[in-house]
Ligand SMILES: *[C@@H]1O[C@H](CO)[C@@H](O)[C@H](O)[C@H]1NC(C)=O
């Protein structure tokens with residue numbers, strides 16, 4: 361009897377803490393000129409810099425905060441690599457839409473692995489690594505990235521000198537564009553004490569299958585953008601954004 365009680369106690373006590381308390385998976389895309397204005401980027405990236413590429417998929421909580429994972433145990437990497445090693449199509453697409461931009465930094469594979477370790481590993485109870493990497497190539501990823509870019513290009517919001525926009529302006533442009541997921545977040549990095557550069561757009565994926573975009577939760581976090589004076593740079597000249605502080 362006593363043994364049974366102990367057994368029941370052990371079984372009913374959750375010893376393994378899972379990271380199921382995330383609410384959505386952010387699909388984070390980055391504006392290449394902002395990144396490459398501060399970091400020396402690979403030559404092939406610089407041939408076509410005016411675009412968005414994937415930064416990573418990050419689990420987020422109910423108030424829009426990003427969750428970071430504890431490092432996975434040694435030996436996990438080889439297993440994870442099989443996901444793209446087993447699919448040439450997947451691997452090709454990952455290279456295409458999720459490149460490592462920096463010339464002296466990671467290879468593409470190291471970049472994907474880093475993102476998975478920092479943001480994918482702790483969702484593994486609900487989300488196998490294969491799903492994480494497959495979701496990087498969401499349906500029509502090419503159209504999604506092009507649409508976001510074209511939203512800003514056709515509105516002449518990219519470049520033109522020091523023209524800056526307030527956050528609401530960018531959000532409304534994204535909202536009014538056809539075929540874009542609802543209610544994204546934007547993030548920025550500082551230029552100087554009064555202006556910032558657009559850095560990323562975060563769309564939100566339904567966490568169960570990572571196939572459907574949902575509105576991002578209401579969030580007070582400004583992600584470095586403040587309320588205004590956001591510049592979307594048109595040139596990715598290394599060093600040109602470096603005086604930029606931050
Ligand atoms: C969400 O995560 C952020 C940190 O990224 C934290 O500050 C915030 O309190 C979290 N919100 C909830 C409801 O847990």
Ligand SMILES: *[C@@H]1O[C@H](CO)[C@@H](O)[C@H](O)[C@H]1NC(C)=O
Nearest residue numbers: 522524551552553554555591
């Ligand atoms: C910050 O940058 C903007 C845009 O280039 C410029 O107009 C403004 O004068 C700068 N502000 C300061 C305090 O340097």
